[in-house]
Amino acid sequence: MRRIVVGISGASGVVYGIRLLELLRAAAGVETHLVLSDPAKRTIIEETDWVVKDVEALATHRHDNKDIGASIASGSFKTDGMVIAPCSVKEAASVAHCLADNLMTRAADVTLKEGRPLILLVRETPLHVGHLRMLTQLAEMGAVILPPMPAFYHRPKQIEDLVDHTLARVLDRLQIPQALIGEWQGTNRRPPRE
Numbered sequence: 001m002r003r004i005v006v007g008i009s010g011a012s013g014v015v016y017g018i019r020l021l022e023l024l025r026a027a028a029g030v031e032t033h034l035v036l037s038d039p040a041k042r043t044i045i046e047e048t049d050w051v052v053k054d055v056e057a058l059a060t061h062r063h064d065n066k067d068i069g070a071s072i073a074s075g076s077f078k079t080d081g082m083v084i085a086p087c088s089v090k091e092a093a094s095v096a097h098c099l100a101d102n103l104m105t106r107a108a109d110v111t112l113k114e115g116r117p118l119i120l121l122v123r124e125t126p127l128h129v130g131h132l133r134m135l136t137q138l139a140e141m142g143a144v145i146l147p148p149m150p151a152f153y154h155r156p157k158q159i160e161d162l163v164d165h166t167l168a169r170v171l172d173r174l175q176i177p178q179a180l181i182g183e184w185q186g187t188n189r190r191p192p193r194e
Contacts (some may be wrong), residue, residue, distance in 0.1 A: 001029050001030070001031050002029055002030050002031065002176070003030075003031045003033065003079040003080055003150020003174075004024055004030060004032050004033070004080055004081055004082070004083065004174060005029070005032075005033045005034075005035070005079055005081070005082035005083070005085040005107050005111070006020060006021060006024070006032055006033070006034050006035070006059065006068075006082070006083055006084075006085065007034075007082065007085075007087075007091070007104040007107065007108065008034070008035070008037070008040040008044075008055075008084070008085065008086070008087040009037050009038075009039065009040055009084055009087055009090070009091040009104070010037050010038070010040060010042065010043050010046065011042045011043070011086040011088035011089075011090055011122075011123040012043065012086065013047075013086035013089075013121070013148060014040060014043045014044050014046065014047055014048060014083075014086060014165055014174060015048060015061070015159075015163055016054055016085040016086050016121050016148055016163060016166065016167065017074075017083075017085040017086065018044070018048065018058070019051060019163050019164070019167055020029065020055075020083060020085050020121045020167050020170065021034065021055070021058035021059055022058060023167060023171065023178070023180075024176070025058055025060075025092065027057075027171075027176055029081050029175070030059070030176065031060045032057070032058075032059045032060045033059065033060070033061045033062075033063060033071070033079070033107075034055075034056060034058075034059035034061070034062050034063065035062075035063050035065050035103050035104045035107065036052070036056070036062075037057070037065050037088075037091070037102070037104060038065070039088070040144055044064065045173050047107045057069040059138070060081075062101055064102045064103065066102065066103065066105055067103055067118065068100070068102065068103055068106050069146065070103055072107040072110070073101065073103060073107060074110065075105045075110050075113060075114045077132070077178050078086050078120045079111065079116060080117075080174065081111065081116050081117035081118065081119065081173075081174050082107055082111040082116070082117070082118050082172070083116075083118075083119045083120075083121070083170055084104065084108065084119070084120050084121065085119075085121040085148075085159070085167075085170070086121050086122075086123035086148065087121050087122045087123065088123065088124070089122065089124045089131055089134075091105060091108075092120055092122055092134060092135065092138060093134055095108045095109060095118075095120075095143070095169075096110070096134045096135075096141070097140060098135045101150050101180055104152060110121065110143055110144065112142050117133070117138065117144065117173060117174060118142065118143045118144065119143070119144045119170055119173055119174070120138065120143055120144065120145055120146065121146055121147065121166070122146075122147050123147070123148060125149045130165075132152045144173055146166070146169060146170060146173070148163075148166045149166075150164050150165070150166075151160040154181060156169060161171075164180045164181070167180065168180035168181040190192065
């Protein structure tokens with residue numbers, strides 16, 4: 001059984017975290033541990049038709065963000081990685097500065113100190129130099145900075161295609177099999193339309 005911690009912060013783009021939970025739930029042999037920030041609960045209501053309790057029900061286990069004594073707050077609790085999707089600049093900065101002032105940032109800190117994959121879908125634009133330095137610091141600490149930037153070479157038809165493309169990259173990083181996108185096979189050199 002693989003254990004993945006999923007954090008959902010209050011940044012715009014909660015659809016990434018929700019869809020990730022759906023994909024992990026459908027994956028064979030994956031146990032999920034969910035932490036929602038209070039702003040995430042509000043963003044879920046603002047941006048989606050989901051109800052918070054239904055999002056929580058997608059996870060195998062749910063943890064209160066104030067419970068810094070939860071299992072995922074300890075390095076002795078073995079996990080296969082953590083994803084914060086979306087990741088607000090505030091949560092990223094808390095992780096970069098090792099604040100561990102709530103369960104989400106404590107679990108992220110533990111993930112880094114134990115040498116496990118920490119993937120941050122940082123949702124902010126534009127980025128100023130302070131953001132960029134902080135993201136560099138996180139990368140130097142071992143985090144994977146994976147901003148949910150849309151790709152268009154796969155010719156997306158709807159928002160879900162863009163979300164799934166990003167999450168396929170997340171699943172690949174966690175070494176969880178996915179069929180959302182295939183390996184790049186090179187360009188298709190069609191003549192341009194006139």
